Amino acid sequence: MYEIVRKEKLAPGIKLFEIKAPWVARKAAPGQFIILRVDETGERIPLTIADFNRDKGTVTIVAQEVGYTTKQLGRLEPGDAVLDFTGPLGQPSELPDSGTVTCIGGGVGIAPVYPQVKALREKGVYVITIVGARSAEYLIFTGELEELSNEFYIATDDGSRGCKGFVTGVLQELLEADRSIDHVIAIGPVIMMKAVTAITRPRNISTTVSLNSLMVDGTGMCGACRVTIDGETKFACINGPEFDAFKVDFDEQLRRLSFYRDPEAKAMAKAECRIRNAKGAE
Amino acid sequence: MPRKNRQDMPLLDPEERVLHFGEVALGYDEEKALAEAERCLNCKTPLCMQGCPVNVDIPEFIAAIKEGNYDEAASILRRKNNLPAICGRVCPQENQCEKFCVLANKGEPVAIGALERFVGDYHLARGEKPDRTGERKDQRVAVVGSGPAGLTCAADLARMGYQVTVFEAFHKPGGVLMYGIPEFRLPKKIVEGEIEYVKSLGVEIRLNTVVGKTVTVDELLEEHGYDAVFISTGAGLPYFLNIPGENLNGVYSANEFLTRVNLMKAYKFPEHATPIMVGDKVAVVGGGNVAMDAARTARRLGAQKVYIIYRRSREEMPARKEEIARAEEEGVDFRLLANPVAIHGTEEGWVKEIELVKMELGEPDESGRRRPKPVPGSNFTLEVDTIIIAIGQGPNPLIPRSTNELQVTERGHIVVEDEKGRTSKKAVFAGGDVVTGAATVIEAMGAGKRAAQAIDEFLKAYF
Ligand SMILES: Cc1cc2nc3c(=O)[nH]c(=O)nc-3n(C[C@H](O)[C@H](O)[C@H](O)COP(=O)(O)OP(=O)(O)OC[C@H]3O[C@@H](n4cnc5c(N)ncnc54)[C@H](O)[C@@H]3O)c2cc1C
Ligand code: SF4
Ligand code: FES
Numbered sequence: 001m002y003e004i005v006r007k008e009k010l011a012p013g014i015k016l017f018e019i020k021a022p023w024v025a026r027k028a029a030p031g032q033f034i035i036l037r038v039d040e041t042g043e044r045i046p047l048t049i050a051d052f053n054r055d056k057g058t059v060t061i062v063a064q065e066v067g068y069t070t071k072q073l074g075r076l077e078p079g080d081a082v083l084d085f086t087g088p089l090g091q092p093s094e095l096p097d098s099g100t101v102t103c104i105g106g107g108v109g110i111a112p113v114y115p116q117v118k119a120l121r122e123k124g125v126y127v128i129t130i131v132g133a134r135s136a137e138y139l140i141f142t143g144e145l146e147e148l149s150n151e152f153y154i155a156t157d158d159g160s161r162g163c164k165g166f167v168t169g170v171l172q173e174l175l176e177a178d179r180s181i182d183h184v185i186a187i188g189p190v191i192m193m194k195a196v197t198a199i200t201r202p203r204n205i206s207t208t209v210s211l212n213s214l215m216v217d218g219t220g221m222c223g224a225c226r227v228t229i230d231g232e233t234k235f236a237c238i239n240g241p242e243f244d245a246f247k248v249d250f251d252e253q254l255r256r257l258s259f260y261r262d263p264e265a266k267a268m269a270k271a272e273c274r275i276r277n278a279k280g281a282e
Numbered sequence: 283m284p285r286k287n288r289q290d291m292p293l294l295d296p297e298e299r300v301l302h303f304g305e306v307a308l309g310y311d312e313e314k315a316l317a318e319a320e321r322c323l324n325c326k327t328p329l330c331m332q333g334c335p336v337n338v339d340i341p342e343f344i345a346a347i348k349e350g351n352y353d354e355a356a357s358i359l360r361r362k363n364n365l366p367a368i369c370g371r372v373c374p375q376e377n378q379c380e381k382f383c384v385l386a387n388k389g390e391p392v393a394i395g396a397l398e399r400f401v402g403d404y405h406l407a408r409g410e411k412p413d414r415t416g417e418r419k420d421q422r423v424a425v426v427g428s429g430p431a432g433l434t435c436a437a438d439l440a441r442m443g444y445q446v447t448v449f450e451a452f453h454k455p456g457g458v459l460m461y462g463i464p465e466f467r468l469p470k471k472i473v474e475g476e477i478e479y480v481k482s483l484g485v486e487i488r489l490n491t492v493v494g495k496t497v498t499v500d501e502l503l504e505e506h507g508y509d510a511v512f513i514s515t516g517a518g519l520p521y522f523l524n525i526p527g528e529n530l531n532g533v534y535s536a537n538e539f540l541t542r543v544n545l546m547k548a549y550k551f552p553e554h555a556t557p558i559m560v561g562d563k564v565a566v567v568g569g570g571n572v573a574m575d576a577a578r579t580a581r582r583l584g585a586q587k588v589y590i591i592y593r594r595s596r597e598e599m600p601a602r603k604e605e606i607a608r609a610e611e612e613g614v615d616f617r618l619l620a621n622p623v624a625i626h627g628t629e630e631g632w633v634k635e636i637e638l639v640k641m642e643l644g645e646p647d648e649s650g651r652r653r654p655k656p657v658p659g660s661n662f663t664l665e666v667d668t669i670i671i672a673i674g675q676g677p678n679p680l681i682p683r684s685t686n687e688l689q690v691t692e693r694g695h696i697v698v699e700d701e702k703g704r705t706s707k708k709a710v711f712a713g714g715d716v717v718t719g720a721a722t723v724i725e726a727m728g729a730g731k732r733a734a735q736a737i738d739e740f741l742k743a744y745f
Contacts, residue, residue, distance in 0.1 A: 087492075220678050226522075233524070
């Protein structure tokens, strides 16, 4: 059992959990992920590491309540525990040692950008951070990121905070203002990462993206996490999750993420009616 | 006195069994077990034993059954085999002990496997715990992977008094026994029971620990105070066909498909949260036990039509005859001498059909089997919505990549110096599928046993 030592509600439907897992904390690095399972009938789901503390032996993850398991996780409180917690999995980020790096986080993807910004700043790299969300209330980690980054920009779809529009708009403006950017890291919805790549590719600015593929084991034994990189099949869990964006087949990724949409909806419906039944019995 | 015929194994009716995941082979009752045991001649030079990779004292345990002394039979079995209820179910006895039994040349060897299962089940049901009064040693051994090789090595070392920790990547121990072989062939309660027994010998199992990620082999030796390491991580990396369309939605590796169903219990979705998608028409590519398990699982998940697609002919199929027969009884349609060349999808990216080319058999290859070659212009398609690739697995690269001085072959198998499993790295031993490539439960157990011996010798020499 892995105890939840801290829980924070960051935004509607987005929660942070700091979990006691000393073995994972000891080895965790930016860019890696963990797999957890809430209880005996639970599913194994991958979540990117948002922070870690080797002294306290804790690992921080941020989950958006989009499916059955993330909702199940969302109902847990400090003092509760998850049954299984495995990691750190995947390759650590390969971060540049110098120059200017733009880190872009979209939605819940802002969380895994945080340890990267932190590590880059520790190396003395100049970091421009751009974060985006639907509206101001869905933004997370803005305080921490603003403090760490050399420059910090916000974009919201509805303009309720920062620029109105998408993170790509901010990136475009920076580039049009002839700002020199050596490398871009983008983490967020596939659509966002694809759009960022559409801007950086013609300018030949090397770009790294983190793919949140479907996974089962996270150790290379199932192939559920297959991605096509430069025309070749790779497993996101052992070769990634970060890849050279210019080589990623984003459309395939989008399609593969929809694999279980139907059964997932069924599980949610069932879970809701279970909850309703429980209420009915009161 | 004329010998009695071999007692047959009672099976569930095929029409009933495809409706659920209950065990198909029901096992002998006491009457059958006694009748079958009576058939054994208790040979002076028991030929059967030379076919057993762990050298079980076969006539001796059968003699104990004859006397109705099942506890004694169990302790004779357990002397050599820590997992009798499992081996009795999944060992290919027809190629091992039963093949060599003197009665085999009359076509009816003693049903050694069925008797082993009978005793194993009896003993599990009794829930007896081993006596742990032996000497305790200070040395610590780390076993990586909790499949049959790891469990066997751990149990033997614990019996010798060593302190053993098994590190397992998954959230449940058992390896292929837990995630690969389906419930209807090997009930998970049986596997859990056998693992409890191994734990009761004093073996500690640390789950959710991916060696090579969470901790490395070098760290186990240098920082965590282990004196030796046994690597038994199996062959879990699935091979794909590398044909167009293989990443369409609806294409699974057999590993993913079986793991979702067996380990994650997707057949009980949504009570268990892991989903599985199986359409009406399923094609399984491959001709081994894994392919048979995937095909029979697909039938139980409601697929109306299940094909097995295999590029050679029936004779070359590596699956056990018994498994092929069970699959056929359950209505699986065998399309032999056919090889996939492409998978075609719908506009939304779901599998629509599989394109195959007919094959013919040419000259024998290195394996002695006739090499299949495509018949030009013979392409045809089958309409399917799910495809399961079961063409084999290789060893996982995580440990070789993260361990200094550990030699592996070109295909990633760990190189061992001798059959005792010594690797190129001091204090590190390996065995099971990670060394041999995908093989059998009992061979993995044999490797685990020999490595336990070798580790004992090593530790005695150095400490
Ligand atoms: C579907 C299927 C059906 C089969 N049917 C039969 C049959 O009927 N009869 C038969 O004799 N054989 C059968 N086999 C083959 C048999 O199961 C294997 O040969 C045997 O299990 C190999 O044992 P092992 O201990 O070497 O490895 P495995 O059973 O593969 O166990 C390896 C364990 O190591 C763990 N592991 C891997 N990497 C790491 C790591 N880095 N850190 C920690 N842990 C790790 C894995 O999670 C796993 O639990 C079948 C195999 C499959 C897949
Ligand atoms: S060879 Fe057959 S008959 Fe002889 S001891 Fe072995 S099982 Fe019994
Ligand atoms: S998640 Fe199973 S291979 Fe990557």
